[in-house]
Amino acid sequence: MSWITAKRRRPVANYAVVLLGLILVGAIYATITGSGESAASTNPTTSQAEIAKGQQIFLQTCATCHGLQAQGTAVAPSLIGVGSAAVDFQVSTGRMPLKATDAEAPTKPRQLDPAETKAVAAYIESLAGGPAIPTPAEVSSSGADVALGQELFTADCAQCHNFDGAGGALTYGKYAAALNQATPTQLYEAMLTGPEAMPVFNDTTITPDQKRDIIAYVVDSRDTPNPGGFSLGRVGPVTEGLVAFLGLLFFMVLAAMWITAKHRKSADE
């Protein structure tokens, strides 16, 4: 009798098969997910002063990839002219410093605190200018035209970020981020600087007022409670269909099984 046949009936054999199956599925999944190409460069814009501390932090944290003069290297783009807005966006969302090269820099807990971030941003701004960090007044929702914001968002943002800012898939492993965690300032900065694959919506294409309208719409929309119950991720019919099968139909099958179950006592009669 072969080794497998001898061991087949042991209880541990079941667990071994399940484990093998899990490993197989995991291996297949790992080969088809994850890394694509690294992110490419953003655009050069002008910057400001307040440098020394920022330069110090820059040399410690960023220069290994971005170069000692922020001129860029083979693995990271030049930061000459990206402006304080870009730096603030990337660092405050935790995308930078990058931990691993992947198709897209994911958000993670921020590594530099707000003061450090401001300093680095000022340093980069001082090198060659670029879009500036917006003021609180520029990103506030008071007096904003939410209706216009909805129109602009639908025409120029929803195709990547989804009608509710839930994010969406791009090509080669990239994705448009979900917007539910972004602060108004970060939203403004993203529109202004066009991080990674996102297009640039400068202040003369979508004016600062219109940006405020869009921000007001996004914040408004994500703060809106779900009157119909749990949102199911606000993804749309995909999760609804899953609930219809795994929830509704499954519940009905259980009910049917209960109703038609044979009485146990009938077997003894």
Next chain:
Amino acid sequence: MSDTGVPEGLPHETEGHAGPHRVIGTPPPAQARTLLGDGSDRAGDGALPAQRELPADLPDPARAKRAERLVAGLFLLSMVAGIGFIAAYVGLEVHSVDAVLRSNLALGLSMSVAFLGLAAGATIWVRHLMPNVELTEQRHPLHSDPEDRQAFAETFAEGAEASQFTKRPLLRRTLIAATVPLVAAPVVLLRDLGPLPGTSLRHTVWRKGMRLLTYGANTPIRPGDFSSPGGMITVVPDGYQDNLNALAAATAIIIKFQPGVMVFGKPGQVRGGYVTPNWTVDNIVCYSKICTHVGCPAALYEQTTHHILCPCHQSTFDAPRGAQVLFGPAPRPLPQLPITTDAEGYLVAQGDFHEPVGPSFWERG
């Protein structure tokens, strides 16, 4: 027409299972009886059989009492929930998102409990308060007796002869001829459902000198304003910004490139894989936003790869190369709109697209 003369109710064997009537396995449990088909008591006096078909008593009265109390409790719960539903309707207002949330929760929960109570109560009633009965009923073969079939055939044939339908071909044929146009008439009536397409699918509303407006804000654009490489925005024709029919064909996007990124072909020519140079302004190119697959807005622009992705079915277009198709089901590149600037420096169209926009169709050619 005539009675078959055979008393009904005798079990018949179905064809395909000829052979002695056998019982497989032991007979079903104690309370089972055989019902002799439907209406089979015609031969008898129509009174109920002496022994009960459906026993009334349950084997375990104590258990039945417990079940009864449970069912009653569930029904009472259902009643309370039903009253709760009415109270929630009367008492809870809507007219704001939070209020609707509360109202929906209250109404839905009370309705669910009401129905669940009824459902569970009825189930327990059937399963534990009704005796466990298994009866057998004979099937009749579905085909009629040969005598019935014969009788039907005779009736049918007699009627056909009496009506002269079979004997007078002129009547028959003219009847058919009379009904044919009437059958065709309802189809014909549908003609005015819509106008004929004609050539309207080949054109949009873009005309020479028509300004490009950013959608939503409805403001015209100067190349100097749309100056950041990597920028993209949706544009619509001036005068049609609220006309959905026009926008369904005329909506476009403009993209700003770094110098040297676009691959130019010959001026004035549409050539696959190339941007027509004299249709651009200052490294700004204008493409139709209507995907050439089935018409969704193809607006997902990745500034790093310069790809335009349509989110519906993932058709991908290469923006620096005349929006030629890189992946996905779209068959044609996005048409390029010829643009230039007017006297005040705003972006305007030079005329309509040089090919039909959107999905292809039979007459496209």
Next chain:
Amino acid sequence: MSMTTKLLEGTGGWLDDRFHGARGVRTLFRKIFPDHWTFLLGEIALYSFIILLLTGTFLTFFFQPSMTEVVYHGSYTHLDGVRMSEAYASTLNISFDVRGGLLMRQIHHWAADLFVAAIMAHMLRIFFTGAYRKPREVNWLIGLALLTLSLFEGLFGYSLPDDLLSGTGLRITEGVLLSVPIVGTYLSYFLFGGPYPGNLIIPRLYIIHVLLLPGIFLALITAHLFIMFHQKHTQMPGKGRTNTNVVGAPTYPYFMAKTGAFFFFTFAAVALASTFAQINPIWLYGPYTPVGISAGSQPDFYMGFLEGSLRMMPSWTWDAWGHTVMWNVFIPAFIPLGLIFTGAALWPFLEQWITGDRSEHHVNDRPRNAPTRTALGMAAVTFYGILWLEGANDVIADHLDISLYLTTEIARYAIFIGPVVAYIVTKRICLGLQRKDMHLLEHGVETGIIRQLPSGEYVEDTRPVDEDALAVLEARQPPPSLPVGASAAGADDVPPPGMRGGLGRVRERLNEVLTESVPMDGHGNGYGNGHGNGHGDGHAGPGRAAISSGGSEQAEGTAEGQEDGPD
């Protein structure tokens, strides 16, 4: 007894005086309904339909099927001042300004999803148990018609609010219509009343959705139920259950009570879902504009397979002589749909032709006892399922971190490989289960008790299978054999008409494949043709004499049944 006597003599007498109902209603009350939980799947659909009618009527009192543009000033302040169609505005009104309106909308939509899901589950049950066979072929066709119509009913229904998500679906519909050769542009212009989007599509879809299709549904469902009633329901194999009887409990009061309970369960389930799971939040999508679109746009799940086929198709078109044929849209829009539904519609007749089986079937097959049929069904399910998954490929890519193009590439290969693999795997599983059944029949159930024989050998005790299980295990009907065909006939024999020539040989070969089963005696390598020629080798064990001898009688019965000539 006084309560029932009063009722009978009072109301009952009044009705009977006018309608002669005593005998008919009594027959109805005593009608036997067999019991199995899978028999309730169709009821889920029926009760969902009733819920749809009730909630739908409520909605029609408030919905405005008009595309006239209005400016919204209702309670959903986030869209205050936005221009939208009256249809969209009235849906917002129902959701936020009518008490119970959102609940009714959600119940309506959840019930619609459950309706289609239940029809699919019910259809699969019918297929895998062979309940579509004679005399139920017409009911099978009616059921397919109901499924097809339900897809359109749902599509038109969720397009009525004219929101961004469903409007995108209408845009895709226009593109699909345009792809039809020759008449595509006319179809599109006639449906939309002109160029897209026009202002007629919503009112038209409304009337189709609330009047035309529900009317057809009511007629078809009535016919479906009446036929089932008249022919009596099938039953699962078991003790005392034969092809000529129905075993179960009578309608009154048992079946009525159970089915009533099930109706309340259906309503409760849908109400629960509508309380706790938000569905179709159109206020988040925004009003429809052909300028905008959302990432992750999908139709409702039952249209997902069409969406998937549109996504995976490569961009093939033909341009010739001034005309374009859009294969890249025409094929995915019509071929999978056509294949699945035409295949399903023809299947009962194809199976009859292949097996020559013209007898009535009132006892369900266990799926394992029809390995090829079950395997084909699973192949079809896999085909459908891959299309369905591809329809959600961008959501899958985003949430499972898989490259977007890779999902489509995988789907393009899987759509061909998957069904083949599913067929092979399912068939082997069925044959394996049959072998297990035969083993049980022959050797009994293992008790786990080991005895040592005097000779020193260890033996595991077995006990015979109990009566109920025995009835189920033995309820395998050998399929009737086809008359001897050309390949087995001698040189001088002339095969009967249906078995001649190339078509006859094809029929023979298909019959071999379709009736492939583990032989009833359990021996053989599992690859033999289970049908044999009806003269079993008589390998009889305890309790199985009935079947092997019945086999030869089966053959005789079949020969008789085919006296009117196979064709």
